[in-house]
Amino acid sequence: MKFKIVPIGEQALNIVFPEKIDVRENQLIHNLAASLKQQSHLGIVDLIPAYHTLTVNFDVGLTDFEQLSRQLETFIQAEKTTEITAASQRVVEIPVCYGGQYGPDLTAVAKFAELTPQQVIALHCQQPYYVYFLGFLPGFAYAGFVPDKIAMPRLQQPRLKLAAGSVGIAGKQTGMYPVASPGGWQIIGQTPLKLYDPTNPLPPYHAGDWLQFKAITAADFDQIQQASIAGKYQVKTYRLSETKGAN
Structure with a gap:
């Protein structure tokens, strides 16, 4: 090493x-x-x-x-390093409502990629993303890598405020804003999960995990958000070996 x-x-x-x-x-x-x-x-x-x-x-x-x-x-x-197998790596499923009020930049990313918004969503959800580290904000996951086709650069002018749970793309990276914050990533969706709680600051994922985004409807969003706020939503996890593959 x-x-x-x-x-x-x-x-x-x-x-x-x-x-x-x-x-x-x-x-x-x-x-x-x-x-x-x-x-x-x-x-x-x-x-x-x-x-x-x-x-x-x-x-x-x-x-x-x-x-x-x-x-x-x-x-x-x-130090003796142990090979990390797919069977030992955890995948955390993140429900996301894409586009519209939840993802104001989805159309721009689709135009950049010369795809339809639905094709962008399919690409973003097709594989799990490795969480390299947490930073910038409590629980902000720097994960990658998104397919080259949709790897759109950051906004030239960051927004002054993004909603908590906003899911974005910045070049090859993807991740979520755990709290309302300024930000310059291309926002394509929003997760209803409560990602940060000051009384329990650990998010449902950590560095070394994988994130698997799953498209949901607006109705699903409201239902999961209410359950998550009430502490009644169980985040789905499984092993990397149970997925089709990883990037």
Whole structure:
């Protein structure tokens, strides 16, 4: 496993892996983060995985960059990575109402792709998407990759406010806005799921999961939204090995 360690402040460093967006490399980063969480003697305070980096925040009262770097190099080189099989990977199903008031940019994406809106929906739902990391907002999943045909760039002028649950595309990425927020992604739909609750901030998915979008009707949206708000909706999950394939 090739990597380098660089300082990014007095209390943090980055473990940098080859600069690529790759599912297997990202899975190795998440496995490494999980293993390092068990190493309490290293003085690590927090671990933040991203596409090809792992940010390590540490307690300067317990360690410093030089000491921790040496320990991390030794640990990583000795770490045995386990192959992650499809049978062990979780898929989380996300119901989405596409187009209209729920997806104001669906028509624009269809025009960009030279497809009908229904064809765009079919493409967006045809495969699960790997969640590389969570960021920007609590529970915001950076997932990919959407088919090239519908990989439309971000809006040139971001909107000042998007509804919670808005589902968008930004180039090859796709994801959901867990709370109402400004945003520049191409919004093609909205999920009725309550993705963020300050009393229980963990979303129904996490980095390393896969998201499978499922098209629903406006009537379905209202019904699921009411159940989700009441805490009575059970999000469907299954294993990646049960799907037709993954990108």
